[in-house]
Amino acid sequence: MNLDKVISGFFIILSMTLNFGFFYGDMHTIESHSKYELFAAIVVNLIATILKLGDKTQLGSVLLATSLVADIQLIAAATIWTVAIYSSGVDSTIVGMVVSLSGGALLANITSVVLYVGDTIKSKR
Amino acid sequence: MRNNSLFIILQKMRIPFLVIIITYTIAIIGLVLIQGIDANGNPYKMSIFDAFYFISYTATTIGFGETPFTFTYPQRIWVTFSIYLTVLGWFYGIGSLVSLLQDKLFIQEMQKAKFLRQIKNLNEKFIIVLGYNQITKKIIIKALEQGLRSVVIERDKSRINDLILENFTPTVPALNSETYSVRVLEAAGINKKNCKAIVSLFEDDALNLKITLIAKSLNKNVKVAVKSTTKNHTENLKDLDAQIIVNPFSIISSEINMALIAPNLFKIEKWLYKLGNLNANLPLFPKGLYIICGYGRMGKKIFEKLNDNSNIEVKLIEINKNKDNEFTKNEISHLVFGDADDKELLVNIGIKDAVAIVAATNDDTTNLSILATAKKLNPEIMTIVRENDLADDLLFKNANIDHIFTPSKIVVNKVTNALVNPLSDIFLKQIIKKDNIWASELISKLVREIDENPLLLEFEIGEFFAPEICEYLANKEILFLSIFATSLYNHTQKNNIVPLLLQRENDIMLTPSWENEIKIGDKLLFACDAHAKNDLEYICQNNYEFYYALTGKEKLTIFKRN
DSSP states (O other): OOHHHHHHHHHHHHHHHHHHHHHOSOSSOGGGSOHHHHHHHHHHHHHHHHHHTTOOSHHHHHHHHHHHHHHHHHHHHHHHHHHHHHTTOOOHHHHHHHHHHHHHHHHHHHHHHHHHHHHHHHOOO | OOOOHHHHHHHHTHHHHHHHHHHHHHHHHHHHHSEEEOTTSOEEEOOHHHHHHHHHHHHTTOOOOSOSSOOOHHHHHHHHHHHHHHHHHHHHHHHHHHHHHTOHHHHHHHHHHHHHHHHHTOOSOEEEEESOSHHHHHHHHHHHHTTOEEEEEESOHHHHHHHHHHOOSSOOOEEEOSOOOHHHHHHTTTTSTTEEEEEEOOSOHHHHHHHHHHHHHHOTTSEEEEEOOSHHHHHHHHHTTOSEEEOHHHHHHHHHHHHHHOHHHHHHHHHHTTSSOTTSOOOOOOOSEEEEEOOSHHHHHHHHHHHTSTTOEEEEEESOTTOSSOOOHHHHHHEEESOTTOHHHHHHHTTTTOSEEEEOOSOHHHHHHHHHHHHHHOTTOEEEEEOOOGGGHHHHHHTTOSEEEOHHHHHHHHHHHHHHOHHHHHHHHHHTTSOHHHHHHHHHHHHHHSOSSOEEEEEESSTTTOHHHHHHHHTTOOOBGGGGGBOSSOTTSBOSEEEEEEEETTEEEESOOTTOBOOTTOEEEEEEOHHHHHHHHHHHHOHHHHHHHHHSSOOOSSSOOO
């Protein structure tokens, strides 16, 4: 067992599950989407990104790219939400925007997990 | 060798980044969870953004105060805790980044990246020089004078600093590398089209051989200039198609031989190497008894050459009886073991009757001392010496010695000539087969028609140097060599210029006559004065001047009459 693999696998999968947890629910009602879950998703995503930094292999660079995509989407969602609270107010269009952005991030996270699992299956050790 | 510096930063910054994110997260979660009181006394909870904002300016020690409302005591306790947590995390991150920038490995990677960038942007012709020292420095300078750039790979860091202080213009990129491996040579750009040659002049023959092997397998078209001091290695190098193999000792011995048999040839060679002019005194090597002190690589070569001459007798002195190589019978009959600096030994061997003494050991002090002793015993004797270290130049010049041979200078001349002026190198190889009379005729012709120190000009009839000639020849017209001698003041007169060599593919013509036809792709070597050189370049490149040289009329372009 490789502790490194455990930690990075944990964060990569946790970032996907948290992301899914936030995304799951009615598209336009704010009640079904917790801001704390978004916050947790962002933090775990950032940690997953950092764990992938500096890996020179081909797979490592693709993993890093997917993670960066997820980061950007989630941070954009959080920014839109924050700006909306302090200016126009959160209506159903804003919620729709935030949730769809996190949906995009979810796709990136799924890609990342698929690649990660694929690599693990291929590995001979 | 890829660019690793970015990856080093990323890898080493993993933990600091993680620390920052985790400490921020803990502090933010605490602030969000703890209840506060707003301006009207109502309970409220901080939003995530408020908490992030507060922690951001607290962790970076900017400190705007308590926002959005004054904190309650539970909040303040948490903030106190988070200040220690986040500020420490932040400073740890910054500290790691700063120490990374001073990291040796990182700096080395940055220099490597810079070197690779320089090589990538190098678009002129260049040579790769391995090792930076007195000899290669001269080669670099001479190459730069001819518009040939250099790239240096050196093992020793302090030598690289010397090179940087030298301030070559244009710059000479230098790479510090422990080994001369395939990857290092690739990084130095041996695979580039404009890489013309690689210069490897190490004392270690085996290393030279290895580099030749690598260079030839990486790029067949690159010329290899390599030093070899033994017969065995020279043959190996020839098998690998190394174009320029320099054995300073064999060059010295053939120079001495040349001076004996054909002093005029020796004079021409000195002029080609820009070591003397054509009116210099003839180096006169008398016939008689020669004493060679020190029977090593150089002594052996000289002995081989001198022994072929019937009216020269040779005596050898060697101090070390147990030298690794075994002596042949012929050598033993000439050989005396002992200290050449010993007066008795010199007298016994016949110094009083000797005409010349050669000090060829690898120690400068010994050489000078032997010659001083010999001069005392026989003031008439001609002295020949081997100078090993260029730093001793002054000593040798003041020692009143007849002929000084410096292997390192010979290597410089030979290599630069072969790299920068390939035709004059070919010319030199050809004339060695000629005799003294031929040489004296050539010298008197050069002095009569040009001057005592003519310039050398070599070029190829091609688009680059002679576009006008090329265009004319491409139209199936015929031109003769004499066009190059035409004076642009009066086309019926000739400039001071003498053709030395014409190379057409593999055919080489020495001193071709003016009536020779020229073809595209011919390579020509001329001796001329500055004025003739100027005119020749005009004829080759300027439409109007070429027309004048060809027809003797001014070319009319505005009122064209066809």
